Amino acid sequence: MAKMRGVTVIDTERCKGCRLCVVACPLNVLALAKSVNRKGYNYAETVLADTCTGCTSCAVVCPDGCITVYRKKEE
Amino acid sequence: MDIKEIMQPENLVYKKPELLNDTAMHYCPGCSHGVVHKLISEVIAEMGMENKTVGVSPVGCAVFAYKYIDIDWEEAAHGRAPALASAVKRLWPDRLVFTYQGDGDLACIGTAETIHALNRGENITIVFVNNAIYGMTGGQMAPTTLMGMKTATCPYGRDAKLHGYPLKVADIAASLEGTCYVTRQSVHTVGAINKAKRALRKAFEYSMQGKGSSLVEMVSTCNSGWKLSPEKANKWMEENMFPFYNLGDIKDTGANNQ
């Protein structure tokens, strides 16, 4: 069966570190970074890039529209 | 597969809606308002109404909604948004006209404007963000604050003897002849957000089809006001808000009323 591969691109400066994307991800792809952005928020980052299937859950729940998602079927 | 190979325009599956501009929103981290703003932006664009929409923003946390969604806006006095929207729609019948209001604005100071706009069957949509608290002013009791819930002005919990009871606006709205669609939605999970978006789309379409007034209540969190993390606020909402503010369509006469 073909596997879906996804990439999440996070606007880390816009991110407020609310963690809702981390909770929404069914595969624990995302986590809050140890470092902070210019506003002082621990922004969300991708920690398990290879696991992401591009399901968009993180982006859909993001209240600030920080996440862009790409998805491609693995041949 | 290489990341660059995946990150191609043809593989794009989600991005911030175009109508939602790049201005950083003033909302607290995890606030439901941001999701509702995204849904409104998406639905307007999907209906192709970017150039024919007038939004009316309230007084409350969403007072600056006009800074984030790139449509024409009018900023109303506290509670008066449905009066503004009534006039705009009657004077420009081919425009999509909606108000965006919180519980203090809509269900307290603006009760008369809300009830009468809905009861006249104005062809507008009222988007009602209910988080059971006054967010902007620092977490005071709202007309929708649950029994026993603690806020800055009911620090020992809402007590019926002192404060009366929480108001179910959507149920009142559903009893009015002028409404064609009244629904209660939430935006805390992917499933809920997809449902809420469909509800918003239906309401906006009914407005354009002249079927009457729609009220889309978004049962929401105010994690700052509730003094919970966004994640815990969602859980608290599921456990405490949903049993009182039941989700789902309360009234939908739009489909059979031509």
Place this chain on the structure above:
Amino acid sequence: MAEREITLMKGNEAIAHAAIRCGCDGYFGYPITPQSEVLETLAEQKPWETTGMVVLQAESETSSINMVYGGAATGKKVMTSSSSPGISLMQEGISYLAGAELPCLVVNVSRGGPGLGTIQPSQADYFQSCKGGGHGDYRLIVLAPSSVQEMADFVYLAFELAFKYRNPAMILTDGVIGQMMEKVELPPFKARRTEKEIIEQCPWAANGRPAGRKPNIITSLELDPAVMEEINIRLQKKYAQIQENEVRVEEFMLEDAEYAIVAFGSAARIAKKAIEMAREEGIKVGLLRPITLWPFPIKEVEALSKKVKGILSLEINAGQMVEDIRLAVNGRIPVSHYGRLGGIIPAPDEAVVELKKLIK
């Protein structure tokens, strides 16, 4: 030549007919005595079937004025009317309209107060109209008709000034002029502007953002005090320009006058009769009638004070406009006030008695 259309009607009816004829797009109102005939006449005339004008009875004066705000913000020509207690309820909205710089017309067919007061006529809303009944540093353009003809004409003038300056305008009248029947020649019909014309003439209006234009946002909110001060300074400049350009007065028998009555609206009609009676007794007196209460005719009153020996301010209130007269006269000559309160109309002979006191 087109036949002149002369009709006998009430002042309130004249307001309604003039609204339809001047190309007004929407009227939003709530019943209150003594102005209800405005809404009643509009409902009877059904302009939505002819000119396309929207007429809507709102749930309150609060809602009426906010409907006016909603409509005005889209560039449409919209109005409301009410009487004193209702106008008090509208003050929040009027302040917002002034703050957002929206053109509109508010008609106050005023009655005696304070509180629920009486339904009889009064001019006790002068302060409220001219000194800012709502919050903040703002001004309304205030026109005071003294005949049914002027009720009709000033609807046109008020809208013209409101759009010229992007500022709310008010017609301040009272139950006398509102209820009185007089002959009136209704002004010529003006077509309502098309949507295209509105969009061209009001590029600031929020009525749907065409592709390529930035969103239009109608608001009176600005949290940055430095920017808010700039906005206020700009407003004050606009008000100074209105003060400079838009003062309107009527002069009556002032050429040889040694004394003057200053009176507006219905009081000016009483003043004219009083002047006639006084002149029969050999008192050379004339009338200066402010037509614009704001901008107040400061220069005209100042000039008058250099010409006559004393001024009587005849008002149907406890003495409101007299304060503006005294400011303009600046102590040069005696200024007295005569008025009746609570819905009582002063009689011309009472005014003559007051005039004689001033002459002593």
